[in-house]
Amino acid sequence: MPITIRSATPADVPQILVFIRDLALYEKAPKEVTATEEGLLRDGFGPNPFYSCLMAEQDGEPAGFALFFFNYSTWKGCPGVYLEDLFVEPRFRGTGIGKALLQRVAAFAVERGCQRLQWEVLDWNTPAIDFYRAMGADFLDEWRNVRVSGEALLRLADGANNGAPNGGANDGLDRGAASRAKAKESV
Numbered sequence: 001m002p003i004t005i006r007s008a009t010p011a012d013v014p015q016i017l018v019f020i021r022d023l024a025l026y027e028k029a030p031k032e033v034t035a036t037e038e039g040l041l042r043d044g045f046g047p048n049p050f051y052s053c054l055m056a057e058q059d060g061e062p063a064g065f066a067l068f069f070f071n072y073s074t075w076k077g078c079p080g081v082y083l084e085d086l087f088v089e090p091r092f093r094g095t096g097i098g099k100a101l102l103q104r105v106a107a108f109a110v111e112r113g114c115q116r117l118q119w120e121v122l123d124w125n126t127p128a129i130d131f132y133r134a135m136g137a138d139f140l141d142e143w144r145n146v147r148v149s150g151e152a153l154l155r156l157a158d159g160a161n162n163g164a165p166n167g168g169a170n171d172g173l174d175r176g177a178a179s180r181a182k183a184k185e186s187v
Helices: 010-026 037-045 097-111 126-134 150-161 177-186
Strands: 003-007 052-058 061-073 078-088
Touching: 003 097, 010 037, 010 052, 010 061, 010 078, 052 097, 061 097, 078 097
Parallel strands: none
Antiparallel strands: 003 052, 052 061, 061 078
16 A cells, blocks of 8 residues: 655645544544635645645545644744644554654755754644654653734734834834734624
């Protein structure tokens, strides 16, 4: 049963969304997925893509994916890669697909001069933790993930628009972005 790992194409977007929804279901958060095919197509395959994606197939059948993007380490002074999602369909687990995907993402990072590859894993996902540990991953338990999203993000951004220190017109930030996002959200 040959495994194929290849770069995703626009035609893969429906399958990418299926994998995202399957991963969210596995992670006990299916209602959190609001991604659309249109958004994935725009953001991954437009003129300035925000992410890269690899597709795994076994005997021509979709088996898994890895979605990732660049980040930057100020301490290292170089780019890195952040692995947002790595998912293998349950019936294909244990066949080496997860390892092959992770190896290809690592190769992508090394080929581009990145010094690190990082990702998150849920603390209850012991199969993934064991897998990542076997691949040589370090667990940074002293670091906490922090996120601002939705209304909280809009409120925080609004502070930049309402006379916050150092929020001058010459700082290069698009002051209307938060307002446009809020307007789009209410449509």
